[in-house]
Structure formats: C-alpha cells, structure tokens
Amino acid sequence: MVDALVTGGRVLSPAVEDALRAVPRHLFLPGVDVADAYADGAVPVQHVDGAATSSASQPSMVAIMLEQLALRPGLRVLEIGAGTGWNAALMARMVGPAGHVTSVDIDPGLVASAAVHLAAAGTGDVELVCADGALGHPPGAPYDRIVLTVGSADVRPEWVAQLAPAGRLLVPLGVRGSQLSIAFDLGPDGVLRSDSVRGCSFIRLRGIGAERDAVVPLPGGGAVQVPADGPGVDAEAVATVLLDPRDPLTAGAALGYLTLGPQDVWDGFGLWLALTDLAAARLLPTGSGPVAGLDLPVSALVSPPGAEPGLAAAVLAEPRDSGVRTALAVRPFGPAGHPLAVRLLGALRAWWAAGCPGAPAWRITVWPEDGSPPAPGVVTVRTSAHRLLLDLPPVAAAPELRPPGPG
Ligand SMILES: C[S@@+](CC[C@H](N)C(=O)[O-])C[C@H]1O[C@@H](n2cnc3c(N)ncnc32)[C@H](O)[C@@H]1O
Structure with a gap:
C-alpha cells in the first residue's frame, strides 16, 4: 500500500512515509479482510440508517492530508474525528514523544474501540476524548495543528481561537456543494490563508456543527x-x-x-x-x-x-x-x-x-466577519462568523487545445 502511495505521488516526505510504514492499518480494522485493510479505499466502520457515519479514511487521502499538515516532532495536534484511531496513531508517530495528539470523536462507542486499536498498535500516547469537536477541545489549547477528518461547511470560530500563533487548520470544507481539504495558516492579523487546497469527499460533521449544504x-x-x-x-x-x-x-x-x-x-x-x-x-x-x-x-x-x-x-x-x-x-x-x-x-x-484551474489552483482566505472589507473580484461565501474569499492567480494564457487521444 505504501509503495503504491509513494509511486503515485501521494506520499512526498520521508516523515509521512515512515509513519505509514510504522503503523499497521489492519490493527485499526479488526474483522476486516487484510487485503481490504491495505487497499486504497475508505473502510466504513459504522452506519446509521444505511449511511456511513464513520470510516477509516482512504489511505491516499490520509497521505495527502498528512503532507498538507506538515507535522514535525514536538507539535501539539488536535484531531476532530478520531474514528478508528488510525490517523491519530500516524500523527502521534510524526510528532514523537515531545509532541502531543488529542483526538476527539462524538461517538462513545468509536472512542472506546479507537482506544483498543491504539493499544493493540502500541500507541499509548494519544489522548482520546468523547465530545462534539465543533467546539474544539479548549483544555488542550493552544494547538499548533487542528485537523478535521470529517467534513464541515463552517470555519468554526472555536477552532481559530484554539490555534497557536502561526498555527495551521486543516479542514475538509464544504464550499458551495464541493468539499475541499484546505490547509489554512493563521496570520497575526487573525486572517486564515490557504497554503494548499485539494479535492476530497468526507463524511460530514454530526452534532451542533452539522453541515448546511443540502x-x-x-x-x-x-x-x-x-x-x-x-x-x-x-x-x-x-x-x-x-x-x-x-x-x-x-x-x-x-x-x-x-x-x-x-x-x-x-x-x-x-x-x-x-x-x-x-x-x-x-x-x-x-x-x-x-x-x-x-x-x-x-x-x-x-x-x-x-x-x-x-x-x-x-x-x-x-x-x-x-x-x-x-x-x-x-x-x-x-x-x-x-x-x-x-x-x-x-x-x-x-x-x-482561466487556465482550467483545479482545486490546487484556488487560493482561499478566511476573514473574520467584522474584519476589513474583502478585495473585490473574487467569489465570496459567508460562514457563521467569517467571509471566505476564493481567488485564482492570473493566467498568462489558456491551455493549448489538442485533438482528443490517449493520455
Ligand atoms: C472519516 S471518520 C474519521 C476517520 C479517522 N480519522 C480514522 O483514522 O479512522 C469521521 C469521524 O468523525 C466523527 N465525527 C462526526 N461528527 C463529529 C463531531 N461533531 N465531533 C467529533 N467527531 C465527529 C465520526 O463519528 C467519525 O468517526
């Protein structure tokens, strides 16, 4: 699985590769066929009314998001969406004993099973909390990184408030019916600016932050x-x-x-x-x-x-x-x-x-609702406490049009 993620360009850094090789995914998916545990697919672990409410995320997406997070030893991380605990274990490996990972899930049964999986994998240093992650987890703040592994349509002010100065918020954000995994860096002016944007497709937040996108x-x-x-x-x-x-x-x-x-x-x-x-x-x-x-x-x-x-x-x-x-x-x-x-x-x-822009081309800025007015000429989307501005760098020329063919 990891070889394929490296060859496919999903894994870019030695730190992410090391974590994926060190943490066996099948220990977080007891009862699942080992071949499925190491296939590049999300594995649903809980359903409500026929819809998946928890899954071990797709390995290639996990790798992309770990790269977006830019973890290093010593960082303090809050994960919202513990699920099986697999991603928390990967992050714990990356931040090392000098760092700290707190992982929150809204579902007590999932938190209990994540604890069992983490113990089986020998990862004793993840703090698991059963709570609604829409509120973050104030007792452990400030965090250098806050990562959601569940989709949200909102940039909750609680998350921004719990970020350390220059901290990074990584969120699968629902924007106009599309979901984007956006790594935001918090500036000294309280504005979040995207460092990287990728397309994604995550289960949505339950609880008080449940998504409004229909x-x-x-x-x-x-x-x-x-x-x-x-x-x-x-x-x-x-x-x-x-x-x-x-x-x-x-x-x-x-x-x-x-x-x-x-x-x-x-x-x-x-x-x-x-x-x-x-x-x-x-x-x-x-x-x-x-x-x-x-x-x-x-x-x-x-x-x-x-x-x-x-x-x-x-x-x-x-x-x-x-x-x-x-x-x-x-x-x-x-x-x-x-x-x-x-x-x-x-x-x-x-x-x-406009140059056939894909998700990575977009630059996204999140301004507090009461901040200075946004620059004109961009797409603006309102969230509960912020304005989201989406913008593209200017292009020199539209892509060349070639006759259809293989490739
Ligand atoms: C895609 S799964 C997370 C996968 C997980 N990171 C892993 O490695 O297995 C999304 C998780 O978000 C959780 N979740 C949904 N709403 C939540 C909320 N408001 N607060 C905390 N967790 C929530 C779900 O219970 C589910 O376990």
Missing part, C-alpha cells in the same frame, strides 16, 4: 448535492427530467479539443461551476436509479424549484474507465435542458480561459 436524495436512488446558499432543488423534478434526455450538445469546434479526465470534470470544471453558478449541482450515484446511467462524475446545472424543469449534465464523451482523455459532452434533460446546456458551455469556456 444533499437531497432522489426518488429511485442517488442524490443531488446543491449549495446551501443557492435556490435549492426539487428532487422529484430532477428524477423526472433525468428520464427525459434531449439531444447532446457538442462543445463546438474549438472547445471540442479540450480533452479532460474524470478528475478535471469533478475537481476542475465541476468546482468552477459550483463556485460561479448558484444553479450548480453534483449528482451522486448509488449504483441504481436515475443517476446511475450517467457515467459519473457529473456536475450539472439544475432549474430552481418552481421554474420550468431542466438539467444539463457535464459528462465525458467516452466512458470514464476507458483510460482516454476525451472531450466534454453536455447532456440536456427536460424542457429547460437546452438553455441550461448553453449556459454550462459558457462556463466551460470561462474555465478554459
């Missing part, structure tokens, strides 16, 4: 995720229009040569669309139901509730497991599908002109 189940299976600050979505209407496909639109002579892979669609154009158009939605599959036939990942524009029903989905022209980079196809559905598809193509052109 994930609306579709009748018949699948779900649609829309921005909390958008007009919302009529799930019945979405399920109905998906049964009414119209003629696909091509991207036109020039943009037809914009060749993309699944990652570009989800983290690149999908993120752009979500940030720049409040009608954006992510269609989430379940293997059956109306979304299943769309060969995901799918970003879409959806008519608001009450308007003429329609949906335009951005999909790859070739199946995503074909291994080729392909042009993007725009598939309209329902009576209002065509104008939405034209609007989606306009967004595709704007994304291309």
Whole structure:
C-alpha cells in the first residue's frame, strides 16, 4: 500500500512515509479482510440508517492530508474525528514523544474501540476524548495543528481561537456543494490563508456543527448535492427530467479539443461551476436509479424549484474507465435542458480561459466577519462568523487545445 502511495505521488516526505510504514492499518480494522485493510479505499466502520457515519479514511487521502499538515516532532495536534484511531496513531508517530495528539470523536462507542486499536498498535500516547469537536477541545489549547477528518461547511470560530500563533487548520470544507481539504495558516492579523487546497469527499460533521449544504436524495436512488446558499432543488423534478434526455450538445469546434479526465470534470470544471453558478449541482450515484446511467462524475446545472424543469449534465464523451482523455459532452434533460446546456458551455469556456484551474489552483482566505472589507473580484461565501474569499492567480494564457487521444 505504501509503495503504491509513494509511486503515485501521494506520499512526498520521508516523515509521512515512515509513519505509514510504522503503523499497521489492519490493527485499526479488526474483522476486516487484510487485503481490504491495505487497499486504497475508505473502510466504513459504522452506519446509521444505511449511511456511513464513520470510516477509516482512504489511505491516499490520509497521505495527502498528512503532507498538507506538515507535522514535525514536538507539535501539539488536535484531531476532530478520531474514528478508528488510525490517523491519530500516524500523527502521534510524526510528532514523537515531545509532541502531543488529542483526538476527539462524538461517538462513545468509536472512542472506546479507537482506544483498543491504539493499544493493540502500541500507541499509548494519544489522548482520546468523547465530545462534539465543533467546539474544539479548549483544555488542550493552544494547538499548533487542528485537523478535521470529517467534513464541515463552517470555519468554526472555536477552532481559530484554539490555534497557536502561526498555527495551521486543516479542514475538509464544504464550499458551495464541493468539499475541499484546505490547509489554512493563521496570520497575526487573525486572517486564515490557504497554503494548499485539494479535492476530497468526507463524511460530514454530526452534532451542533452539522453541515448546511443540502444533499437531497432522489426518488429511485442517488442524490443531488446543491449549495446551501443557492435556490435549492426539487428532487422529484430532477428524477423526472433525468428520464427525459434531449439531444447532446457538442462543445463546438474549438472547445471540442479540450480533452479532460474524470478528475478535471469533478475537481476542475465541476468546482468552477459550483463556485460561479448558484444553479450548480453534483449528482451522486448509488449504483441504481436515475443517476446511475450517467457515467459519473457529473456536475450539472439544475432549474430552481418552481421554474420550468431542466438539467444539463457535464459528462465525458467516452466512458470514464476507458483510460482516454476525451472531450466534454453536455447532456440536456427536460424542457429547460437546452438553455441550461448553453449556459454550462459558457462556463466551460470561462474555465478554459482561466487556465482550467483545479482545486490546487484556488487560493482561499478566511476573514473574520467584522474584519476589513474583502478585495473585490473574487467569489465570496459567508460562514457563521467569517467571509471566505476564493481567488485564482492570473493566467498568462489558456491551455493549448489538442485533438482528443490517449493520455
Ligand atoms: C472519516 S471518520 C474519521 C476517520 C479517522 N480519522 C480514522 O483514522 O479512522 C469521521 C469521524 O468523525 C466523527 N465525527 C462526526 N461528527 C463529529 C463531531 N461533531 N465531533 C467529533 N467527531 C465527529 C465520526 O463519528 C467519525 O468517526
């Protein structure tokens, strides 16, 4: 597993590699087949009403986040989302005996089993706490690092208040229906500035910080995720229009040569669309139901509730497991599908002109609500106590358009 993470570029530093090699993941997943424990997948360990409420996170995402955290011996770390305890054990290895890891989970059963796993792995130096991590853990503050391994739509003021000067907050943040793993550094002015941004997909916070972004189940299976600050979505209407496909639109002579892979669609154009158009939605599959036939990942524009029903989905022209980079196809559905598809193509052109930015290109700043006014010309999203500003560095030239082909 670790060899693959190194070769795949997920592990970059000797410290992260050492921790992953030293802490056996299977000890945190008793009862799970060893092959599954060392596959690059999240392993759900708890379900409520059929939905996973806890899992050992996907190893490649864990590696990416450990790199984003930039841990070193002696640091004090607070983790929110102890789960199996695996990530806490990895971090304890990295901060060493001179450092300290406190890990909080809202679920007492999970905290109890994490304690058993940590003991089995010989990691006795993690402090486990059963509490709602939305409030952080004031008794151990200040922390050099606060990391959430659970998704939040908010940058809670409690976390910022519990960071040491120049501390780092790493949070899978829900922004307009997309989730981004953002490492923020706290400046002396109280402003958080992103050091690195990656796409991610985490289970959401339970308790008082439960996310506001709407994930609306579709009748018949699948779900649609829309921005909390958008007009919302009529799930019945979405399920109905998906049964009414119209003629696909091509991207036109020039943009037809914009060749993309699944990652570009989800983290690149999908993120752009979500940030720049409040009608954006992510269609989430379940293997059956109306979304299943769309060969995901799918970003879409959806008519608001009450308007003429329609949906335009951005999909790859070739199946995503074909291994080729392909042009993007725009598939309209329902009576209002065509104008939405034209609007989606306009967004595709704007994304291309901006240099086809993916998640890592975005710079994100978090200002206290009562701080100085933000710079103009950026996407602004409000959270409970902050304004989030999303911004891109200027690009010299849009990427060259090449005919589709392998690669
Ligand atoms: C993806 S799992 C974390 C994986 C874990 N870091 C590991 O290595 O196994 C997310 C965890 O967040 C926990 N969680 C959800 N809401 C929480 C909250 N408000 N406070 C603390 N933990 C929470 C869940 O119970 C779940 O165990």
